[in-house]
Amino acid sequence: MSAKTEDGVIIGLEIHVQLNRLNSKLFCSCGLDYHNSPPNTHTCPVCLGLPGSLPVLNKSAVASAIKVALALNCKILPQTQFYRKNYYYPDLPKGFQVTQYDYPISVDGHLELEGDQGMKRIRINRVHIEEDPGRLVHEGTIDRSKFTLVDYNRAGVPLLEIVTEPDMRSPKEARRFLNKLRNLLEYLDIFDGDLDGAIRVDANISLAGGARAEVKNISSYKGAERALAFEIVRQRNVLRRGDVVIQETRHFDELRGVTVSMRTKETEHDYRYFPEPDLVPMRVQAWVPAIQDSMPELPEAQRTRFLAEYGITENHAASLTIEPNLARFFEDVAREIEPTTCAAWIVDVLTGELNYRDLKIDAFTADDMIKILKLFLDEVITERGAITVIREILDNGGTPAGIVSEKELAKVAEDTVSSAVSEVLLECSDAILDYRSGEAKALNYLVGQVMKKTRGRADPSEARSKLLEQMDLRD
Numbered sequence: 455m456s457a458k459t460e461d462g463v464i465i466g467l468e469i470h471v472q473l474n475r476l477n478s479k480l481f482c483s484c485g486l487d488y489h490n491s492p493p494n495t496h497t498c499p500v501c502l503g504l505p506g507s508l509p510v511l512n513k514s515a516v517a518s519a520i521k522v523a524l525a526l527n528c529k530i531l532p533q534t535q536f537y538r539k540n541y542y543y544p545d546l547p548k549g550f551q552v553t554q555y556d557y558p559i560s561v562d563g564h565l566e567l568e569g570d571q572g573m574k575r576i577r578i579n580r581v582h583i584e585e586d587p588g589r590l591v592h593e594g595t596i597d598r599s600k601f602t603l604v605d606y607n608r609a610g611v612p613l614l615e616i617v618t619e620p621d622m623r624s625p626k627e628a629r630r631f632l633n634k635l636r637n638l639l640e641y642l643d644i645f646d647g648d649l650d651g652a653i654r655v656d657a658n659i660s661l662a663g664g665a666r667a668e669v670k671n672i673s674s675y676k677g678a679e680r681a682l683a684f685e686i687v688r689q690r691n692v693l694r695r696g697d698v699v700i701q702e703t704r705h706f707d708e709l710r711g712v713t714v715s716m717r718t719k720e721t722e723h724d725y726r727y728f729p730e731p732d733l734v735p736m737r738v739q740a741w742v743p744a745i746q747d748s749m750p751e752l753p754e755a756q757r758t759r760f761l762a763e764y765g766i767t768e769n770h771a772a773s774l775t776i777e778p779n780l781a782r783f784f785e786d787v788a789r790e791i792e793p794t795t796c797a798a799w800i801v802d803v804l805t806g807e808l809n810y811r812d813l814k815i816d817a818f819t820a821d822d823m824i825k826i827l828k829l830f831l832d833e834v835i836t837e838r839g840a841i842t843v844i845r846e847i848l849d850n851g852g853t854p855a856g857i858v859s860e861k862e863l864a865k866v867a868e869d870t871v872s873s874a875v876s877e878v879l880l881e882c883s884d885a886i887l888d889y890r891s892g893e894a895k896a897l898n899y900l901v902g903q904v905m906k907k908t909r910g911r912a913d914p915s916e917a918r919s920k921l922l923e924q925m926d927l928r929d
């Protein structure tokens with residue numbers, strides 16, 4: 455039996471997603487573009503919870519929630535209701551958070567993913583709408599800071615809480631689930647996952663025979679996998695010592711890669727949930743068909759279509775549908791260039807160059823990619839020349855044609871390669887002997903000499919075949 459099944463790892467996730475592409479907060483007209491603003495500049499009486507202020511629900515936030523619910527195969531409930539979740543914490547100026555409790559907007563969904571033992575279904579318990587609290591800023595780490603600052607720019611930002619059933623069995627599965635979820639959310643165009651705090655994960659984790667610990671506010675995907683891996687080791691050690699794992703809330707310290715105890719977990723009745731009297735119940739079902747019709751093509755459907763429509767490989771289709779902008783880029787280039795060629799260049803070359811520079815696909819234009827591939831396919835430049843043009847555009851800008859002439863990348867004519875080969879064969883008789891006596895490496899040396907004579911503008915594979923051809927003739 456493997457250690458994993460012996461331990462009986464059980465993981466459930468609660469994911470908070472900021473609907474940060476909307477224009478305003480959940481219950482007021484304050485803007486969401488606060489990331490580069492000074493603290494407490496995107497606030498008003500509503501999101502500061504001043505007495506007498508009343509909330510007005512943001513309709514687009516509800517539409518986004520319905521989109522996410524549909525994409526996660528959830529049922530939309532006929533009537534839905536906001537509740538007050540009462541607790542006191544400095545990030546919550548009202549003394550309660552407006553959220554959903556009974557009657558969330560949607561329940562009972564699922565997401566299929568590649569699990570540790572093949573495809574599996576992760577059940578979604580619910581997707582509900584709530585408001586984000588303010589942001590507490592600690593100097594250094596949360597458990598060592600001498601003081602706390604509070605910024606209410608984030609208070610009232612529309613959030614979705616997505617709650618899974620405890621269906622994941624390893625930190626890797628949890629990470630795959632999060633990757634897949636993020637991919638889906640990006641396709642729905644409801645959030646920008648790169649913004650600070652756009653997605654936060656609370657993970658419930660337990661081993662067989664132990665209580666579960668809740669690790670709060672993990673702010674990255676890698677963080678989630680690391681926090682869970684740490685918790686498994688910690689809980690395993692507690693059980694091995696013969697102690698019991700207590701039910702508690704823990705904080706993940708991203709810098710140190712450890713979880714630390716924060717407080718024993720409140721139970722639900724501590725929050726005194728009651729219906730928010732300032733917001734009427736909603737009935738959204740009549741609206742659902744119109745939203746369903748406006749749904750974009752989702753990654754899985756797009757992947758299937760790419761396979762059928764373009765005849766590209768499964769791997770390329772999977773890589774191209776990791777990000778909607780990348781998929782769009784591919785389709786733009788594939789309008790002009792044979793699709794399997796452009797899939798290979800985009801996935802195998804361009805994305806590697808982008809990742810190396812920590813750039814995204816919007817750093818490159820489809821138009822430039824088309825021009826470069828045309829130059830390559832028309833045999834004006836070599837494969838190496840095409841890669842040089844891509845790198846040069848990313849590093850210093852410029853146009854493909856400009857770079858080809860400036861860097862003298864145009865491929866040399868075939869007879870120039872032939873004469874360079876003849877010269878090399880005359881000059882390097884030792885290497886020829888080595889090659890003939892079975893030293894395969896000597897051929898690479900000869901190709902290198904041809905490249906040198908043509909100042910790198912010969913196609914290495916062409917040089918290679920010409921060398922072999924001419925050496926045979928000399929036999």
Ligand SMILES: [Zn+2]
Nearest residue numbers: 482484498501
């Ligand atoms: Zn406000």
